[in-house]
Amino acid sequence: xxxxxxxxxxxxxxxxxxxxxxxxxxxxxxxxxxxxxxxxxxxxxxxxxxxxxxxxxxxxxxxxxxxxxxxxxxxxxxxxxxxxxxxxxxxxxxxxxxxxxxxxxxxxxxxxxxxxxxxxxxxxxxxxxxxxxxxxxxxxxxxxxxxxxxxxxxxxxxxxxxxxxxxxxxxxxxxxxxxxxxxxxxxxxxxxxxxxxxxxxxxxxxxxxxxxxxxxxxx
Numbered sequence: 001x002x003x004x005x006x007x008x009x010x011x012x013x014x015x016x017x018x019x020x021x022x023x024x025x026x027x028x029x030x031x032x033x034x035x036x037x038x039x040x041x042x043x044x045x046x047x048x049x050x051x052x053x054x055x056x057x058x059x060x061x062x063x064x065x066x067x068x069x070x071x072x073x074x075x076x077x078x079x080x081x082x083x084x085x086x087x088x089x090x091x092x093x094x095x096x097x098x099x100x101x102x103x104x105x106x107x108x109x110x111x112x113x114x115x116x117x118x119x120x121x122x123x124x125x126x127x128x129x130x131x132x133x134x135x136x137x138x139x140x141x142x143x144x145x146x147x148x149x150x151x152x153x154x155x156x157x158x159x160x161x162x163x164x165x166x167x168x169x170x171x172x173x174x175x176x177x178x179x180x181x182x183x184x185x186x187x188x189x190x191x192x193x194x195x196x197x198x199x200x201x202x203x204x205x206x207x208x209x210x211x212x213x214x215x216x217x218x219x
Contacts, residue, residue, distance in 0.1 A: 011205050014054035015171035016047070017096070018075035018179075019208065026080040029087060035080075036096050040103045052100035052113060054168050055093045061164040065089035067157040074143060074154045075175035124166040127195055132158050132173055135182065142180040167199050178210040185217040 011019050017039050026032045040048040058068055068089030069082045078084075082092060097113070104111045136155045144152040154176055162169030174192065177184065184192075189211060196206035 011171070011175075011208050012047070012201075013050040013171065014058075014096075014168065015075065015175045015205075017051055018072065018175050019210070022076050022079040022179075029085055032080050032085075033095065033099065036099050037103075040100050045103050045107055048100040048103040052097055052104065055097040055100070056113060057165050057168055058161070059090060059093055059097065061161070063157070063160050063164070065091075066153070067160055068093060070151060070153045070157045071161065071172050071176070073151055074157075075172065075179045077179045078149055078151075121166060124195075124199060125162060125169075127198070128162040128166045128170045128173065129159060131170070131188075131191065131195065132162060135173075135177060135184065135188065138182050139176060139180065142182045143176070146180065167201070170195060170199060171201070171205070174206065178208075178212075181212045183212050183214045183217050186213060186215055187218075189213050 010016060017036065020039050021032065021035050026035055040051060065088045069092075072080075072082055072089065072092070082089060101111070101113055132155060140155050143154040144150055158169060158173050158176065161172055176182075189207075192206050193203060196203065
């Protein structure tokens with residue numbers, strides 16, 4: 001079944017929230033929840049649907065709290081640092097989900113969250129895993145070996161979320177690549193656009209001008 005609220009002209013769901021929460025840095029849980037509330041209200045509340053869906057996918061998955069924290073930290077480049085604030089990853093997603101549910105109920109008081117349907121196409125999952133494998137060494141170098149913000153475990157966590165849902169796995173991969181400003185080739189960029197189209201994502205979800213593209217980088 002096609003997911004609603006996927007074509008808003010911006011990055012969507014959890015990856016979209018991660019992008020918006022980076023500017024400026026958010027230094028308290030209260031401030032972070034304020035950002036979530038604001039983002040969930042965008043597009044007359046339409047953004048809340050996809051954000052809730054992404055949260056439920058991860059909450060219903062076998063990913064650990066640490067996996068979720070690592071994926072969040074990779075995308076935000078610690079601009080909202082769950083580690084420093086001692087916020088458990090699953091607890092944080094549940095709070096986001098509750099805010100989204102409340103926003104949706106403003107328009108539909110009878111709304112009840114259901115288990116999220118995941119993207120089960122194995123060919124798409126393997127295509128996302130292939131892109132993780134391809135960029136994995138560069139992403140590992142950029143994250144685990146960063147000079148002042150090292151973050152181990154990003155690549156394994158991306159594999160785990162891609163095994164659950166190709167769509168969310170791909171968007172979180174892109175957010176990690178952008179968050180740590182990993183250099184990519186023009187060929188990789190074109191593959192990302194093609195894979196995004198295969199997942200039913202608009203080009204504006206894949207390319208929000210945050211890529212670090214180098215013509216002389218080769219895959």
